[in-house]
Amino acid sequence: MTLALSRPTARLGAAVALSCRECGTRTEVGPQYACPECFGPLEVAYEWTLRGEELRREIESGPENIWRYAALLPVPADVAATPNMNPGRTKLVRADNLARELGMGNLWVKDDSGNPTHSFKDRVVAVALAAARELGFQVLACPSTGNLANAVAAAAARAGIRSVVFVPRTLEQQKILTTAAYGGTLVAVDGSYDDINRLAGQIAAEREDWAFVNVNVRPFYAEGSKTLGYEVAEQLGWRLPRQVVIPVASGAQLTKVDKGFRELVELGLVDDASYSVFGAQATGCSPVSTAFKQGWDTVRPVKADTIAKSLAIGNPADGPYVLDTVNRTGGAVEDVSDDEVVDGIRLLARTEGIFAETAGGVTVSVLRKLLAAGRLDPDADTVLFNTGDGLKTLDAIAGSVGPSATIPPTLEAFEATGLAG
Amino acid sequence: MTLALSRPTARLGAAVALSCRECGTRTEVGPQYACPECFGPLEVAYEWTLRGEELRREIESGPENIWRYAALLPVPADVAATPNMNPGRTKLVRADNLARELGMGNLWVKDDSGNPTHSFKDRVVAVALAAARELGFQVLACPSTGNLANAVAAAAARAGIRSVVFVPRTLEQQKILTTAAYGGTLVAVDGSYDDINRLAGQIAAEREDWAFVNVNVRPFYAEGSKTLGYEVAEQLGWRLPRQVVIPVASGAQLTKVDKGFRELVELGLVDDASYSVFGAQATGCSPVSTAFKQGWDTVRPVKADTIAKSLAIGNPADGPYVLDTVNRTGGAVEDVSDDEVVDGIRLLARTEGIFAETAGGVTVSVLRKLLAAGRLDPDADTVLFNTGDGLKTLDAIAGSVGPSATIPPTLEAFEATGLAG
Incomplete structure (x- = not known):
């Protein structure tokens, strides 16, 4: 955790502190996620630099993705210019x-x-990635029920950094294959999501330069x-x-x-x-x-x-x-x-x-x-x-949907189905 | 085919004729798809009403989908206000x-x-649907290798009309299920795409009010x-x-x-x-x-x-x-x-x-x-x-991608994989 505290120059927009959601204690913006006083979860606090009409004009003239709201997120002002998936504006x-x-x-x-x-996970991952890079992390990681795995593996590929993704081995084959397709490290785990989440916390404690988007950079991630x-x-x-x-x-x-x-x-x-x-x-x-x-x-x-x-x-x-x-x-x-x-x-x-x-x-x-x-x-x-x-x-x-009929390729066969109406 | 020729009021933008791609013969805008002279394929011809700067301003102030180009397509000017999938601007x-x-x-x-x-098929289907409604068709149909099936079934659902989709029974399960999910009629056919295409042509000849997007309304469809x-x-x-x-x-x-x-x-x-x-x-x-x-x-x-x-x-x-x-x-x-x-x-x-x-x-x-x-x-x-x-x-x-490793949910098991780097 000393890693990012040595980076007081992190440019994370209007974010001025991390604030404990339980006791309100404020700490400086960095890779913390638990309150130093009570271990409660931390949340990003802002001092807005733009408001009202001026802010609205900035948003409306911004890109057709989440970065039009960059002034309201813990990300650098030039975030849209860095390689990322540009999610949002769905x-x-x-x-x-x-x-x-x-x-x-x-x-x-x-x-x-x-x-x-x-999935919406592209939003949270994009913000986590932007913050993680500013905070000096080198690897993008996550425990995931599937959608997050896809989003992290894709975003890391686009950004040109390593991803390490942990998923339950019982996950839908679709989500496993799509994550594997992006070429990062994919670890299937014999356990529930809650088991994997716990494992991710343990690994995060060991590896200072791994950003588990939903664990140790969660305060930034969640803002997405x-x-x-x-x-x-x-x-x-x-x-x-x-x-x-x-x-x-x-x-x-x-x-x-x-x-x-x-x-x-x-x-x-x-x-x-x-x-x-x-x-x-x-x-x-x-x-x-x-x-x-x-x-x-x-x-x-x-x-x-x-x-x-x-x-x-x-x-x-x-x-x-x-x-x-x-x-x-x-x-x-x-x-x-x-x-x-x-x-x-x-x-x-x-x-x-x-x-x-x-x-x-x-x-x-x-x-x-x-x-x-x-x-x-x-x-x-x-x-x-x-x-x-x-x-x-x-x-x-x-099990509940499928073809209305299966026929040979002839007009007579189609007429015989009664589907012609 | 007499159906739409009785509808000279079809509002299809700057489209003024259908023109044969082989012999150049022009026919009026309607549900024709083959040249009355040589049976060559027909294509939409336009007389543009906007050009240059004026057109560019209209486009740039338009919606974030293909309808920003409505002036260049065979669709009604108010197309964006009718229920459709609003594809494009990818x-x-x-x-x-x-x-x-x-x-x-x-x-x-x-x-x-x-x-x-x-897939890009949402574009062509959106244009086909808009034209088909103007031309008086009641059902949206297609032979498909899969993507078109998804696009037609979804667009018809949104538009509140019936869809009838023909696919090879050997198609990827993903494309069959996703098409079936939209609740239209889905017919699996024992045959190749070319067989199914031929069958669609036969059905189109029998059913005047069925718009096979890529058969009898193909000139409009393709413009998408x-x-x-x-x-x-x-x-x-x-x-x-x-x-x-x-x-x-x-x-x-x-x-x-x-x-x-x-x-x-x-x-x-x-x-x-x-x-x-x-x-x-x-x-x-x-x-x-x-x-x-x-x-x-x-x-x-x-x-x-x-x-x-x-x-x-x-x-x-x-x-x-x-x-x-x-x-x-x-x-x-x-x-x-x-x-x-x-x-x-x-x-x-x-x-x-x-x-x-x-x-x-x-x-x-x-x-x-x-x-x-x-x-x-x-x-x-x-x-x-x-x-x-x-x-x-x-x-x-x-067959070619998958998890890098499968492990029990412990730190030791992960370290043992050598993937920790």
């Missing part, structure tokens, strides 16, 4: 067909499957998810939606979207309108949903068992902060069965032509469940987050 | 790492895997590929690259990128600079490459046998026009083995973090082969087209 799709099916008024899907490796909130607000014409529904794995994304929204208010870019944040989990790994329903303020770890592998974090680092956010904004956390996950994938694909991974299926079905329970206002502007791509979790639907 | 990636490996100066990858269903040329020129700062390398299946994409470049010159948007167009095929289906090398002006059909299934069209409709384009611009057509296809995929992924489908591997390896043969200038600005996504052709690399 589509905010007006989902009228899905809204109709659900009996809603105004619904959008923020479709982050449009990122370079087809703020861009999802910024983009939604900008794409709606600089206003906040009334409701957002977000999948919960570690919980970082949900809390950072909320942080992004609050920053936009503070910076004078959007009106201070009330909004509610809803979290979505799969029942087979629903520690945060359980805690929410029980009224706990902590989250009890569970053993994950769900097809939604990208959400299968049994001991979610940001779980308590998800509870805080959801309770503060009048939202909720809900969970759905694996069958409902598949239904959600198919519903979104059929109505909007968006083929989501299992996490997207979770989110769609949680939206439906919350509507049925009267927890979510069907008439309020709502944004649903699809954070990944169905191509990476094909196994989930392999 | 990244033009500066590929310095790959250029270094290949000994080149300035190389870019136009990465069309960033489209909504992760011009947007690849427009985007490359705009992303380079309104100039043409000196060399482009493009995969050849039917050959339509290559000829339409060339058409797009020539239109930009004619419209005063770019300087009239010389450029060369290179075509890329897999050796297992290389009828155009063979014809080029033999100096033929026609293309002899072949039976396809290659892992590059999205290029496996043995009887390519635009083959002769590819030869015209390549010969006129001083380019070439080359082909590579399936092993080289896999090498190309891995090279692009390792150097640029872009995971291409087999067609992309074909194109990368053809670029390398042309460089080695001195057919391509290593110092001239070159754009390589990646038209699809590696997630859809995982089988191609399944």
Whole structure:
């Protein structure tokens, strides 16, 4: 850890400190991730240099990727000029067909499957990479449930640095192959994601120049998810939606979207309108949903068992902060069965032509469940987050969809199917 | 065919006629695709309403998708307001790492895997859908080698109309499942793509209100590929690259990128600079490459046998026009083995973090082969087209990449691998 403390010149934008989310203690900007006082998680604190109209003009004249928000991230001002995947600015799709099916008024899907490796992880990795380079790290690493593995391996390839990625050996073959394709080091581990996460922490302690994006540079990494909130607000014409529904794995994304929204208010870019944040989990790994329903303020770890592998974090680092956010904004956390996950994938694909991974299926079905329970206002502007791509979790639907018919190549054979209509 | 001839009000932008590519005969804009005089293929002809600076301002102030070029396409002016996938404006990636490996100066990858269903087919389908609706068609259909199937099924879902898609039953499981996920009619056919194409022609003749995007609305469909040329020129700062390398299946994409470049010159948007167009095929289906090398002006059909299934069209409709384009611009057509296809995929992924489908591997390896043969200038600005996504052709690399090691979740086990470095 002495490595980066010897680099006081790190150019990380408006970031001025790391602040403990538990006790508020501030430390200097560097590769720390645990509070020196209480071991609580650290978060980036800023002193903004731009605000209001001036900031808005800078953003709107910026590139069509997350770097248009560089002034609000812990990255160098020239970050867009360094080799990186340039993620972000994914589509905010007006989902009228899905809204109709659900009996809603105004619904959008923020479709982050449009990122370079087809998940929101490209955002957080891009910010982690930029910060890690400034802080002197030489290797980009991570424990991953799959999407992060793809994102880290691809980003490191583009940046021309080494990647070392740890994944459960039981991961979908799609995510293993795509990670291996980028040519970095890929280690399959006999264990759960939580086991691998622990191993990553141990290795990070041994290797000072390895940036485990979601472990020892996590404070920077997590800030990347703020861009999802910024983009939604900008794409709606600089206003906040009334409701957002977000999948919960570690919980970082949900809390950072909320942080992004609050920053936009503070910076004078959007009106201070009330909004509610809803979290979505799969029942087979629903520690945060359980805690929410029980009224706990902590989250009890569970053993994950769900097809939604990208959400299968049994001991979610940001779980308590998800509870805080959801309770503060009048939202909720809900969970759905694996069958409902598949239904959600198919519903979104059929109505909007968006083929989501299992996490997207979770989110769609949680939206439906919350509507049925009267927890979510069907008439309020709502944004649903699809954070990944169905191509990476094909196994989930392999048993439930397929060809309508198989025929020889003749007109008669086709007519005989009755599909001609 | 009487259907659309009764619709003289079709609002299809600056399109004023369909013109035969063989004999030049002009017919009115409608759902024709074969010349009434000689049965040659028809192509959209325009009378431009905007030019030069005025056109450039309109484009630059347009949406971040292909509809910024609506004035140059056979689509209604309000096309962006109708439900569609809004494809295009994919990244033009500066590929310095790959250029270094290949000994080149300035190389870019136009990465069309960033489209909504992760291939360039979203472009052509979006234009076909827009035209088909104006012409009164009720169903969106296609024969497909896979990517088109995904694009048609997704676009129809978003648009709220029926899709009927025909694919070879031997297609990659990934492409079958993703198409089926969108909920349209999917027919698996025991036969080659060429068999299925013939079947589609027969069905199109029977069903007046079915738009087979690449058969009976092909003149409109094919125009969508011009947007690849427009985007490359705009992303380079309104100039043409000196060399482009493009995969050849039917050959339509290559000829339409060339058409797009020539239109930009004619419209005063770019300087009239010389450029060369290179075509890329897999050796297992290389009828155009063979014809080029033999100096033929026609293309002899072949039976396809290659892992590059999205290029496996043995009887390519635009083959002769590819030869015209390549010969006129001083380019070439080359082909590579399936092993080289896999090498190309891995090279692009390792150097640029872009995971291409087999067609992309074909194109990368053809670029390398042309460089080695001195057919391509290593110092001239070159754009390589990646038209699809590696997630859809995982089988191609399944045998050649995988985890570096599989370990239990302990620090000792990791250290023992020797991968700690």
